[in-house]
Amino acid sequence: MSVYKSRLKEFENLIKQDEIDIKALKKFIHSGIPECAKYRPICWKLLFNYLDPKRKNNWESHLERQRNNYRNLIKDFCIPPSCKDVDLSVDHPLSDNIDSSWSTFFKDNETFLLQIDKDARRLLPDISFFQEPCKYPCDIVVNSDTEIRLHHRVAPSTLSSANVERKGVGIKKINLIVKRAPENYQAMQKGQEANWEVVERMLFIYAKLNSGQGYVQGMNEIIGPIYYVFASNDEHAEFAEADCFWCFTALMSEIRDFFIKTLDETDSGIRGMMNKLTRMLEKKDIHVSNRLKEQGIFPQYYSFRWISLILSQEFDLPDVLRLWDSILADDSRFEYLICVCCAMIILVRDQILENDFEHNVKLLQNYPSMDINFVLSRANQLMEST
Known part of the structure; x- marks a missing residue:
């Protein structure tokens, strides 16, 4: 038996155990995961503590719960007020109330979404993966009757009113924002979305959940390899976005001090x-x-x-x-x-x-x-x- 086949068999015996010996697995992985792409996603999920090696029988329920949690985050953070049941008499787009959902919407666009959009579009340009259509696009986004894609929020055609100023008792002044990220990568048509659009959404949700830290340039370069590992694997691609988000969050909890x-x-x-x-x-x-x-x-x-x-x-x-x-x-x-x-x-x-x-x-x-x-x-x- 060749060295490679012997090593592969040893690895498969480790990974198939109901209770995985994580210490032995780490020692094995440190020398390199066998070059079968199908094994890296499961190994990384274990290394990020996204999966518990001591409760393999409970993986299915844990993954289902985490994926549902992430889906709810998309609904909470990515759908604009115009697509929700917002009472305009209480919460109007021109409101200067700091608690207004519209005020938050416009502030997010200006504060970090513009930069996320720019960085996501230019992620790993040497490979075509991030410019290609996602195998399992988010149905909440791509099948919506109204346009709720994040990159449209920083496009001049839709980001037409963001800053509302009032001086003294006079009328309010609306400053139009015409910035947007250069389109290094093109967006997809309805029913599809590019992989970079998925990365943009994950980074946006992370920034919303971690307001004290927000988004810092370079985070796109960290989340990119994780998403690529999951999304390019047929067995893990369907839930690559949710799984990647939680693994990225776990990694950022370890290195967040680098960005503060x-x-x-x-x-x-x-x-x-x-x-x-x-x-x-x-x-x-x-x-x-x-x-x-x-x-x-x-x-x-x-x-x-x-x-x-x-x-x-x-x-x-x-x-x-x-x-x-x-x-x-x-x-x-x-x-x-x-x-x-x-x-x-x-x-x-x-x-x-x-x-x-x-x-x-x-x-x-x-x-x-x-x-x-x-x-x-x-x-x-x-x-x-x-």
């Missing part, structure tokens, strides 16, 4: 994480560390994006998925992420020691193509020695 400016200086904040990388590089390769310091190449020039987006923009998507297998399966997930980042720097040490400031910045901001397993192998060595 007031927590930058804490150990779990983005600056604190970059400082950890600096200290590790000093210990593992002082020559490279000194070279970067001499040239004034600070971690924020390159590792801010590496850490906050979990390296989702530094490698091609298949490599990102393989990389995330190991990161998610590690008990010290983001300590391991720091090891991966440090390994990336050390693996290009010869170029760093030879190059000038300009070339080194370009090298680290546009990391060269490299076998991801080679990067992970070096990261494992750093983790063990640490």
Whole structure:
């Protein structure tokens, strides 16, 4: 029996248990999920704690409940007041009452939906997946008699009244908003929706549920790989949106400090994480560390994006998925992420020691193509020695 088939059989025996040994599974996944796409969705759902390894018999009822909960969130947050039973004598679109549903509607458009729309349209442009029609579009949205798609809310044709101002006793002044995101990806016709539209909806609902944090640029790059894993798998595609949303929410609960400016200086904040990388590089390769310091190449020039987006923009998507297998399966997930980042720097040490400031910045901001397993192998060595 080949090594691959033997490894695959071992993996299948693990995953088919009624009570999955999550410790053994994590150890297996850390070395890479067998390249059968059908296994990654179930593994990631376990790693995100979306599924409980100790109650496999209850998965069906749990998934049904979570998917119904998400469907209710779509109804609550994505359907505009004009499509709900709103008494216009009490809640009018021109009302300046801060508790007005219309006031919230227009504020959401201006505050974060415009940016979400822009980011969702340009997600992973190197692959066609996000521009393609979703296999299982949301029936609440695509089959509605009225237009309730989110991207229409930031289109000039519909976003015609948003800011209502009143000075003194005079008449109200309505400022028309004519902004919108450039259409890098086209929207679908009635009955269909593109995968990027699904991503836009998930990010919008997340921002609504997490008003203290809201939407921060880069979240689209984190949710993209998760949605791709679920939606591109025939066995998991039907409920990919709901499952992805809850898994993304779980991941964001772990890394939310990366996106909160007031927590930058804490150990779990983005600056604190970059400082950890600096200290590790000093210990593992002082020559490279000194070279970067001499040239004034600070971690924020390159590792801010590496850490906050979990390296989702530094490698091609298949490599990102393989990389995330190991990161998610590690008990010290983001300590391991720091090891991966440090390994990336050390693996290009010869170029760093030879190059000038300009070339080194370009090298680290546009990391060269490299076998991801080679990067992970070096990261494992750093983790063990640490």
